[in-house]
Amino acid sequence: MDKTEKRISLYSSLLIGLLMCSPKFMAFRGQGIIAHFWHFNLAELILQVAFNVGFCYFLFYLNLRDANAGLTVESAKTQAGRYLFNAILLLVSCLLCGVIQRQLFMSDQPRGIYWTGYLSRFFLSALFAGILIKIILLMRQSKQKDKENNLLKTAYLEAELGLLKEQLNPHFLFNSLSSLSGIVREDPQMAQHFINHLSKIFRYALAGQNDHLVVVAEELTMIKSYEQLLKMRFEKAFRLETNIEKHYLNYTLPHLTLQPLLENAAKHNSASITKPLKVYIYTEGDYMVVKNNLQEIAEPENSTGIGLANLNSRFRILMHKEIEIEKTKDSFIVKLPLKK
Secondary structure, eight states, rough: OOOHHHHHHHHHHHHHHHHHHGGGGGGTSSSSHHHHHOOOHHHHHHHHHHHHHHHHHHHHHHHHSTTTTTTTTOOOHHHHHHHHHHHHHHHHHHHHHHHHHHHHHOOSSSSHHHHHHHHHHHHHHHHHHHHHHHHOOOOOOOOHHHHHHHHHHEEEEEEEEHHHHHHSSSSHHHHHHHHHHHHHHHHHHHHHHHHHHHHHHHHHHHTTTTTEEEHOOOHHHHHHHHHHHHHHHGGGGGEEEEEGGGGTTTEEEEEOOHHHHHHHHHHHHHOSSSSSSSEEEEETEEEEEEEEEEESSOOOOOOOSHHHHHHHHHHHHTTSSEEEEEOOSSSSEEEEEEEE
């Protein structure tokens, strides 16, 4: 619990405790229905209020002490266990406090009326406390959602700007224009093909600014265009193979996931006709796997800000899971969790 939740819990416990014991103030003058069943005793009343306040605050503490309570989806078994624990706590507290009070003040109330009243007060106290606990948990969820939205906006802003920087980077443009100039001289029709794929990449990056999650099929369509640009750059030294089962095409993942991985592979690995850079994209369970053969170069190109850390942050926020990275002697593997 943070400081605000502690204050809310304390004030709410005091209010509930006083509210539950307020009928007994009616016996102060020795008149009324309450006075026929209970003689006013200030010490006993203070003790009873203290029991109710302590019980309520203990409920608040047990249900709110975990900072992640209310932020994750609980299983039915976990929920049932929590409700059972609170019910047991209610009965034990009621019996213990009732016995202590009856022994200290030797109440002359009939046993049935005494325990019915005690159980009713504790049950209503637990009910009011439970309602307030639920409100506090909803407040937590709202705060967490606002926090995640802010983080998401930041992560996406970095991703979008990073992609635009990459495509406007002089080195990127130099390679693209160099390839394009050669194609124009040799094959004007192929040059149109090159420009068409380049425009598709820009269009996908800009059109998806408001889409946090996209289906796998859309990412693969964009990657086909990006593959053509890499093939123009590396010619026969780059190969991309995809093997995605059909039912995974409607699964979702964060927008602009695959392009940074292919670009990183191209940056950090050498590629030649005899030793081409090979990238494989396939599914494994509920994961999409991006794997490339490892041919690291001594001085890779400067990073542009779209890295694995940024990608992992977006997955953690949107998918509530992190990407898995494996590096072996011969390959570099990134596993991306998918959402149905």
